[in-house]
Amino acid sequence: MEKPEEAFPRIRALLTHKLVKKYGLKKSLVAHVMGVSPSAVTQYLAGRRGRRQSDAKLAEEIEGLAARVARKIELGLVEAAASEVQAYLNQLISPKPAQPQQIEGSLLEEIINSLRSRMELEEEAARKALELSSRATSPLAKLLLKQMAVDSLRHADIINMVIVALRSGGDTSINASDATLISQMSIFESLSEAQKLSETPIASLSPAIRALLLSIDMDEEKHEKLLKIALSGQPAKPEA
Numbered sequence: 001m002e003k004p005e006e007a008f009p010r011i012r013a014l015l016t017h018k019l020v021k022k023y024g025l026k027k028s029l030v031a032h033v034m035g036v037s038p039s040a041v042t043q044y045l046a047g048r049r050g051r052r053q054s055d056a057k058l059a060e061e062i063e064g065l066a067a068r069v070a071r072k073i074e075l076g077l078v079e080a081a082a083s084e085v086q087a088y089l090n091q092l093i094s095p096k097p098a099q100p101q102q103i104e105g106s107l108l109e110e111i112i113n114s115l116r117s118r119m120e121l122e123e124e125a126a127r128k129a130l131e132l133s134s135r136a137t138s139p140l141a142k143l144l145l146k147q148m149a150v151d152s153l154r155h156a157d158i159i160n161m162v163i164v165a166l167r168s169g170g171d172t173s174i175n176a177s178d179a180t181l182i183s184q185m186s187i188f189e190s191l192s193e194a195q196k197l198s199e200t201p202i203a204s205l206s207p208a209i210r211a212l213l214l215s216i217d218m219d220e221e222k223h224e225k226l227l228k229i230a231l232s233g234q235p236a237k238p239e240a
Contacts, residue, residue: 007092011062013050015085016041018066025073033069033082061088068160071126071153075146084157091164112163119159126152140208147215179231186227192220 019025031038043049072081126149133145197213
């Protein structure tokens with residue numbers, strides 16, 4: 001198995017080449033996203049650092065990673081793009097606890113194929129919404145379309161991380177300490193629930209403004225459901 005100190009330069013070289021050559025990103029920006037110096041990016045591109053050879057599986061992963069990173073940057077989510085790269089590198093060195101296979105092989109592949117198909121649809125929706133936002137003339141229309149692009153991109157990222165988790169065969173449960181952290185969010189969700197924008201006098205506002213404001217309420221309702229589902233099945237806290 002390739003060691004991280006050998007794998008990282010190779011992956012960075014492959015990713016750098018894609019981001020600069022295929023997506024036309026500036027070397028300084030790529031350096032920031034990759035967490036390396038601009039001179040390192042120059043060396044990756046010149047082939048003096050890291051090998052750009054890859055097998056079919058790695059090439060496919062880097063192609064997808066480069067596309068997601070480039071889209072985040074296009075949407076102005078530079079730090080999110082940097083986090084995406086770091087998360088990919090981290091999963092190469094994170095310990096993967098042994099766990100009995102919970103899903104039969106052919107069913108797992110069926111699930112992953114369905115997820116990948118939906119991920120591609122979300123990515124295409126993000127591209128389309130971004131294209132339309134660049135053509136829109138109204139600032140609010142631009143904002144609506146860009147919000148949809150960001151949402152679709154986030155959906156694609158979620159699906160991609162789920163695919164990675166399923167492929168790794170690692171533990172996908174939420175441990176007790178993480179469950180406590182998630183539970184703490186319920187306090188803030190309750191505050192948002194008490195200040196619903198739909199209960200403010202927005203009926204006289206334009207449809208575009210109402211849509212944007214109500215989307216915030218929709219997100220908060222979704223967060224509340226996410227908390228309940230994520231914490232379902234967690235052991236109850238012992239009484240003091």
